[in-house]
Amino acid sequence: MATETKPVETTRKRPVNRLQTVYALRALTDKQYEDTRKAAEAGKPVAWCMVEPWHGSLLNAMDIESVYPESYASVCSAAGAAKAYLDRSESEGFPSTLCGYLQNVLGYADRMITDLGGDIPPEAPRGGMPKPALIIGNSGGTCDARYKGFQALGRYLDCPVWITESPSPSPREALLPGAYERDVQFIMEHLRQFIAFLEKLVGRKFDYDKFEEDLDHQMEMNAVWYNITDELRTARPSPMNSRDHYSAMQSVLMRTTDPVGVKKLFENMRDEVQHRIDNGIAGINYPEKYRMSFQGLGPWSHMQIFDILAPRGWNFVREGYHPQPPIDLSWVKDPIEKLVRYRRRGLEWNIDHDFGPKDAARIKKEIMEKGFSDEPAAVDARDYQLDGVLMQTSLTCRLTSCRTGLTIDRMMKSSKVPVLLYYGDMIDARLVDVDALMKRCEAFEETMDYYKEERKKAGMAW
Numbered sequence: 001m002a003t004e005t006k007p008v009e010t011t012r013k014r015p016v017n018r019l020q021t022v023y024a025l026r027a028l029t030d031k032q033y034e035d036t037r038k039a040a041e042a043g044k045p046v047a048w049c050m051v052e053p054w055h056g057s058l059l060n061a062m063d064i065e066s067v068y069p070e071s072y073a074s075v076c077s078a079a080g081a082a083k084a085y086l087d088r089s090e091s092e093g094f095p096s097t098l099c100g101y102l103q104n105v106l107g108y109a110d111r112m113i114t115d116l117g118g119d120i121p122p123e124a125p126r127g128g129m130p131k132p133a134l135i136i137g138n139s140g141g142t143c144d145a146r147y148k149g150f151q152a153l154g155r156y157l158d159c160p161v162w163i164t165e166s167p168s169p170s171p172r173e174a175l176l177p178g179a180y181e182r183d184v185q186f187i188m189e190h191l192r193q194f195i196a197f198l199e200k201l202v203g204r205k206f207d208y209d210k211f212e213e214d215l216d217h218q219m220e221m222n223a224v225w226y227n228i229t230d231e232l233r234t235a236r237p238s239p240m241n242s243r244d245h246y247s248a249m250q251s252v253l254m255r256t257t258d259p260v261g262v263k264k265l266f267e268n269m270r271d272e273v274q275h276r277i278d279n280g281i282a283g284i285n286y287p288e289k290y291r292m293s294f295q296g297l298g299p300w301s302h303m304q305i306f307d308i309l310a311p312r313g314w315n316f317v318r319e320g321y322h323p324q325p326p327i328d329l330s331w332v333k334d335p336i337e338k339l340v341r342y343r344r345r346g347l348e349w350n351i352d353h354d355f356g357p358k359d360a361a362r363i364k365k366e367i368m369e370k371g372f373s374d375e376p377a378a379v380d381a382r383d384y385q386l387d388g389v390l391m392q393t394s395l396t397c398r399l400t401s402c403r404t405g406l407t408i409d410r411m412m413k414s415s416k417v418p419v420l421l422y423y424g425d426m427i428d429a430r431l432v433d434v435d436a437l438m439k440r441c442e443a444f445e446e447t448m449d450y451y452k453e454e455r456k457k458a459g460m461a462w
């Protein structure tokens with residue numbers, strides 16, 4: 001791994017050194033909205049879905065197009081269109097503390113149904129989302145917005161709502177003997193019920209061969225994406241900034257109907273990233289001084305922070321929303337079981353993957369005794385040699401805001417990496433004071449410098 005950051009040409013370039021190969025991936029997101037609108041015009045069913053791990057290949061096998069209100073809220077936020085939908089949601093009686101993603105789509109649905117009789121609002125960014133024939137929520141992540149919000153949406157849009165079930169055991173429960181296998185069986189049974197529901201909805205039989213072929217392609221596509229964003233970005237300087245990760249991830253995190261084509265685009269991206277590594281080129285057009293992780297929900301309402309911080313040498317090398325590592329599931333014959341074992345690995349598998357056998361055994365023992373361990377929180381700090389974490393508490397997301405103190409504590413205890421916490425929101429730009437945040441970032445550099453010395457004194461690797 002290279003240890004020096006070569007200065008790169010800075011004139012007439014934007015502060016973040018954007019990958020050229022990311023633009024083709026980003027264009028796919030626009031195309032998804034277009035494909036969905038065309039499908040609706042042709043009378044095909046369209047689903048509005050919560051981001052969750054199960055439905056993508058199932059919908060592909062049934063030829064059902066889909067859009068993601070969560071992702072669309074970030075589009076509205078970036079385009080400055082979210083405020084009107086948020087206000088409309090509030091005037092309908094939904095609290096302003098409700099998940100910003102949900103507020104945006106509830107306001108959008110109310111505008112669509114009440115003002116336009118089901119037509120797409122003409123002001124909607126990227127051509128908007130057509131009225132759905134189906135809504136898919138999710139019970140996982142211990143978040144009520146994922147299912148209660150989607151149930152409310154179903155009442156506006158007068159269409160069926162399916163809530164996919166994802167058990168969310170505590171760490172200790174997840175390590176109990178047989179717990180993982182019980183989860184696998186439970187989810188498989190639930191997905192079979194979902195398939196029966198889809199068959200009834202569209203009046204066609206589910207095509208298991210098509211499903212398995214699609215799933216295999218999705219796994220191959222994800223393996224390339226994992227190689228780029230989870231392996232190559234550990235290089236010094238890190239060749240790819242979070243800004244590009246957020247642009248590229250949409251095509252895998254939501255759903256792709258063309259995993260073979262998207263894999264090719266990721267292969268192009270991998271070549272570009274590898275070229276940067278070979279030539280010591282960073283993901284910012286400035287020498288990399290601070291290797292940063294962005295934690296919390298994506299800062300869709302204030303993405304400019306990456307460009308503002310790049311001239312100070314802040315290179316964001318890690319963030320949330322990552323794919324699963326590749327896994328050999330050739331022994332699994334049932335394609336539904338293959339999907340479940342691919343998407344859900346279980347806590348034990350993850351600990352074994354991230355640590356050597358001795359450490360893994362110690363961490364599992366600690367979890368069984370205390371209910372938690374600090375160490376898994378520090379894996380990113382170790383693998384990416386982080387100098388600091390910028391963490392957003394999104395004021396409209398209780399799930400991600402309730403545990404920030406614990407994460408900060410754990411990062412410090414196990415890796416001596418400081419966290420700068422700020423209050424903001426992923427959608428509502430009115431809740432983020434970017435100028436004040438940038439001043440705090442400037443002051444935070446002293447803290448990061450201090451802990452760099454502390455790690456050195458403690459004999460840590462970076």
Ligand code: SF4
Pocket residue numbers: 099100101102141143144145146297396397398399400
């Ligand atoms: S986890 Fe947070 S952002 Fe996601 S749906 Fe729930 S409240 Fe919204």
